[in-house]
């Protein structure tokens with residue numbers, strides 16, 4: 001399609017925009033084209049992800065919520081003294097409410113790449129918990145994270161729920177766990193949710209639901225990329241694909257070209273053959289022992305694990 005090219009995202013700062021454009025272009029020009037899953041989360045993407053968490057097929061959110069609710073008192077005991085609750089990828093700040101109630105921390109820090117959405121959620125949380133000093137930090141948590149100097153060092157609990165760590169390949173996940181450990185002094189800890197391996201008949205529908213919400217979520221990435229890059233992707237030219245890659249123990253999401261396509265943007269273009277894909281997301285399902293090894297390698301100490309009766313999902317507290 002011609003004539004659809006716009007100026008690239010004018011609201012981003014120059015250097016951030018240059019880095020984003022370089023990253024997008026580089027991924028799109030690879031033999032197996034790819035776009036990072038972080039580009040799924042523009043404001044429409046955040047709304048669609050919230051809808052996904054309520055789908056009957058999407059078990060992770062409600063399974064984790066049930067674990068957090070059912071293990072409440074035992075968990076609160078294990079997490080005693082956590083004065084500074086820091087949620088990575090906080091999004092709508094929905095999951096942290098229970099912890100705010102049971103732990104009564106003095107500070108909450110929400111960290112997320114989607115700044116405007118985050119600030120709104122943090123504002124709502126602050127209204128609900130008037131004693132809480134609530135802060136919003138807009139950051140890409142894959143980058144080494146520096147927290148503002150007014151966040152106390154002692155008594156930090158990092159909260160990384162939702163199996164978001166599953167989006168990263170094992171090497172990067174290992175690196176990120178190391179970065180998390182580096183944010184903590186010896187009295188700190190990490191509370192992390194991970195999705196566990198299970199039969200494909202449950203895994204695949206969770207990422208390819210009957211109502212097509214996940215398909216819209218995946219396709220929306222193209223509109224976000226158009227906005228950032230000034231490209232001329234048409235959602236209608238692409239099809240949502242999700243499957244479990246057994247060898248790597250991960251769900252893969254792709255967008256598949258329905259016909260031969262030429263996609264252009266101000267600095268380049270790419271031909272796609274019919275059936276060629278853009279890889280948009282991995283969602284790793286780590287066996288629990290493997291993940292506990294990764295925590296130990298990152299320098300974490302004793303771990304306590306809570307899970308559901310089917311062992312579909314685990315919430316792990318790792319001491320610094």
Ligand code: AVJ
Pocket residue numbers: 052060162163164166167206207214281282283
């Ligand atoms: C937010 C990364 C945990 O991998 O399950 C949901 C994202 N992608 N449906 C996941 C997602 C498609 C989700 N995480």
